Amino acid sequence: MGWFSEIWRTRAQDWSFGSVGPAGTELVPDEQYVSVNLREFHIADVRLGRQRLYGTVTSSCSVVRRAGGRAESIVVTTPGVLRDVDPDNLDRVVTGTTRLLGPVPYRGGGIDLELGLFTVPSRDLLGPYLNLLEQAASLAGVGLVAKDAGIVGLVKEGLNTILAGRSGPELEIGLAHTFDQPVTGTYAVIRTERSPSREMPAYQPGHGLRWSDGNTVAEPYIVFSIDADQRREDWPDIPNLADAYDQLRIVAERGDLVGATELLAAFRRMAVFSSGLLARDGERLYDLIRSEIARAFPTTATGTRTGRPGLPPLAELDPFDATKS
Known part of the structure; x- marks a missing residue:
């Protein structure tokens, strides 16, 4: 002291x-x-x-x-x-x-x-x-x-x-x-x-x-x-996570699947090893965003990706609800 x-x-x-x-x-x-x-x-x-x-x-x-x-x-x-x-x-x-x-x-x-x-x-x-x-x-x-x-x-x-x-x-x-x-x-x-x-x-x-x-x-x-x-209500304000997700949203909105996939992998490492989140919650957050990426870039039976890319605001995701991961 x-x-x-x-x-x-x-x-x-x-x-x-x-x-x-x-x-x-x-x-x-x-x-x-x-x-x-x-x-x-x-x-x-x-x-x-x-x-x-x-x-x-x-x-x-x-x-x-x-x-x-x-x-x-x-x-x-x-x-x-x-x-x-x-x-x-x-x-x-x-x-x-x-x-x-x-x-x-x-x-x-x-x-x-x-x-x-x-x-x-x-x-x-x-x-x-x-x-x-x-x-x-x-x-x-x-x-x-x-x-x-x-x-x-x-x-x-x-x-x-x-x-x-x-x-x-x-x-x-x-x-x-x-x-x-x-x-x-x-x-x-x-x-x-x-x-x-x-x-x-x-x-x-x-x-x-x-x-x-x-x-x-x-x-x-x-x-x-x-x-x-068990929850951290202000988790969307964790600076590093918010900045990384903003970059991911920008790339997804451009329709860049390759770039979004690369940033998603980097985001997972950041979330799981975050100083502001427990590892379990970082993993759930990654799973939620991965699901949103899949919805933003759907694949047809012919292998062609269709749909309008876009991710929701980070605050709309809930890594503390295990039923959503």
Whole structure:
């Protein structure tokens, strides 16, 4: 762990962390798509005179890549309700899902997560700077990127420049943790010291955290979830696949069977070995497109190919429906 480890060493405490929802299930390698989602957070009792603040959530999630090594997803987000807010009105609960990771194929191994909620004075153009970092992180987060990718380093450097300062930015609550054997479920980190005699509170979406005695958790906290699914709904947005399919459609529309056949073979390799799809789903997607190619270039009894070439938009295909492959 460590892209803001220095901040952790100087500001973090032994905060409470654990599950706050029903028991989940252990992730299965090469069978599921995993995502990490920010569900809710609460900040309170922040006072920096009359200085207006930016509330900023930052996260770094890394998982094992199919090609080996680890890939990383970085998120920098400033919710609208916390942009340039008056400190006197900062005590609030913010709900709504923010995607921190995925969905991406789970290849096995642990999930490294660093998650922090900061309040940053808006002086010296820090607000616009955070907006720029948010945009840069979103570019890096289109898909998982190698940990040593250039844009990742630039975003980290920019965050450290702001957050490592000693004259204003405050870590309200945060977590640095490795899920060695990831289990789905809802988790929370709370700015209160761990106590062996006190259980973690329960979480109700939209209603926050409550202790066993019914009292609402007043301390700052972050609630997030680890989720798994058999589908990846945004699969048509996987850049390499979308680009390759566009080329295949262009060749098919020209009536070039030889070119379409060659591109189809290349597409199969790309889909099966894609970093964004499980192998089984890449194979199903290939089978669907192969069927569409056959329909676009039908063969008559005399061996003459007839018909009007053309392939449907990629989003109309469904590699997650086994009955269609």
